[in-house]
Amino acid sequence: LSSVRAALNNALTTAGVKYQDYDANGSQTTQTEQIQTAITKGASVLVVNIVDASSDDATQAIVDMAKNANTPLVFFNRSVSEEIVSAYDKAAYVGTDYTQAGHMQGKMIGEYLLAHYDDVDVNGDGVISYAMMKGDEGNIEAIYRTQYGVEDANKVLTEAGKPELQYFDPSNTQCYQVDQGGQWSANAAKDYMDTNFVTYNEANKNLIELVICNNDGMAEGVVACLQNNGYNKSGAHVVPVFGVDATDNAKALIKEGAMAGTIKQDAEGMAAAIAQTAKAITEGKAPVDALASLNDARFSLAEDSTSKLFVAYAPYTGE
Secondary structure, eight states: OHHHHHHHHHHHHHTTOOOOOOOOTTOHHHHHHHHHHHHHTTOSOEEEOOSOTTOHHHHHHHHHHHHHTTOOEEEESSOOOHHHHHTSTTEEEEEOOTTHHHHHHHHHHHHHHHHHHHHHOTTOSSSOEEEEEESOTTOHHHHHHHHHHHHHHHHHHHHTTOOOOEESOTTOTTOOEEOTTSSOOHHHHHHHHHHHHHHSSTTTTOOOOEEEESSHHHHHHHHHHHHHTTOSSTTSOOOOEEOSBOOHHHHHHHHTTSOOBEEEEOHHHHHHHHHHHHHHHHTTOOHHHHHHTOOOTTEEEOTTOSSEEEEOEEEEOOO
């Protein structure tokens, strides 16, 4: 999000567009009030990364405010209801296909494990033990990354005659650990891993052999814990850690061999799509026409949608 905002601000500044940033600090109530303030001040277009993506009521309230003021509205990043957004002819959504990152990550993980299976299987039991770091309980992107990161890895493994991944803690039936603050944070992931290592370690022959993270921030926290325990640094065993976003920090960790891979979320591409879509809608183009007119291979109109534009993901391993 910070990368998208920086890129968007640069794009708007270059285009000579005046803008006002608002930060709701994780509060949907604050954000809703800020949107009303922006409308009252005469904003010509609203660009909104909704706080509570799981709430159709929050989405509807924002759309209603914009519609009542006849103000164009572009949601971005966190997925919102197509039905609610498309009901307002000056509203659109720019983001990603929330299933795509999970599918790409799962395939990447499966292929990596096939190429390094014996090295990864430190416990020597023929099965890969994994941990999963989920960013936010109700976020649709987190839900599908958590699901497909494992399902698609298992598909690659079983098709090659290997057993499915095994969650490291049999008492955890959810098979993930979630950032309770919904911040997808490095600190939350590190805290979980620090606790995990007390019981699940190489000395007990039940080491966590793979860590899948919903984003690169949590992956950084996992790597910090692993390195504090003697792993994932020069000359030491590497527990493969996978993330999503391809942040600069993650790229650096991949380059030094401390992370195995990530999925690039194109912050610059998303910013460009937001700016161009907002401009087109403000000029009177229907969202479907504005979205379709963006002649860029990175962008695609969601199937059967009149208001959703997807920015493509891509795998990143540093190669």
